[in-house]
Amino acid sequence: MKGVIFNVLEDAVTQEHGAPAWDSLVQSSGASGTYSSLGSYPDSELMGLVMAASGALGAEPGEVLRWFGQRAIPLLAERYGDFFALHASARSFVTSVNGIIHPEVHKLYAGAACPHFHFHDLDDGRLGVGYRSPRQLCRLAQGFIEGSAVHYGEVAEVEHLGCMADGDPVCRLAVRWTA
Numbered sequence: 001m002k003g004v005i006f007n008v009l010e011d012a013v014t015q016e017h018g019a020p021a022w023d024s025l026v027q028s029s030g031a032s033g034t035y036s037s038l039g040s041y042p043d044s045e046l047m048g049l050v051m052a053a054s055g056a057l058g059a060e061p062g063e064v065l066r067w068f069g070q071r072a073i074p075l076l077a078e079r080y081g082d083f084f085a086l087h088a089s090a091r092s093f094v095t096s097v098n099g100i101i102h103p104e105v106h107k108l109y110a111g112a113a114c115p116h117f118h119f120h121d122l123d124d125g126r127l128g129v130g131y132r133s134p135r136q137l138c139r140l141a142q143g144f145i146e147g148s149a150v151h152y153g154e155v156a157e158v159e160h161l162g163c164m165a166d167g168d169p170v171c172r173l174a175v176r177w178t179a
């Protein structure tokens with residue numbers, strides 16, 4: 001996982017819980033704690049930090065990932081404002097992830113392995129989102145989607161219709177946005 005993700009996690013934890021909380025997560029998980037945005041670090045190190053936060057907060061690891069995704073969006077908006085400025089709604093922003101955002105991320109960060117999403121309209125008007133990645137970070141994706149809604153002054157209702165964690169080949173989310 002690219003160092004920039006660790007940088008954003010550190011900023012999110014420090015903003016909400018203070019610098020000592022980040023130090024304590026680093027210590028208890030055995031992570032290195034020092035990340036260059038361009039560097040690559042083991043996925044297990046990110047999950048170690050998530051598990052340490054889960055233990056400290058008494059929250060499910062998936063909830064920690066979702067929280068991180070939500071809090072990451074304002075921090076990403078500071079770093080990559082252009083990706084947000086191109087869009088007037090959260091749906092437009094989120095569905096640009098395959099065509100614009102992650103391809104640009106690949107150019108900026110050599111070796112990034114960003115997931116590809118499958119978007120399709122569901123019969124009930126919601127947006128179907130298919131996600132498959134060996135990292136199984138669907139709850140992080142959910143948090144990104146919810147955080148994006150907040151950025152555009154909207155609310156996103158995200159339902160998990162299927163999950164790799166339950167043995168499904170792909171995670172399936174259904175999203176409804178309201179103004």
Ligand code: HEM
Nearest residue numbers: 001002076080083094105112113114115133135137141144
């Ligand atoms: C400004 C917007 C965004 C930026 C700059 C960004 C950047 C990144 C970067 C740098 C990674 C790490 C890749 C790696 O280390 O291999 C990543 C991973 C990821 N991104 Fe994005 N991203 C953005 C928006 C989004 C959105 C809107 C979604 C969801 C719809 C999303 C979903 C994910 C997920 C789930 C991962 C984890 C990797 C995996 O699942 O395998 N990202 N992104």
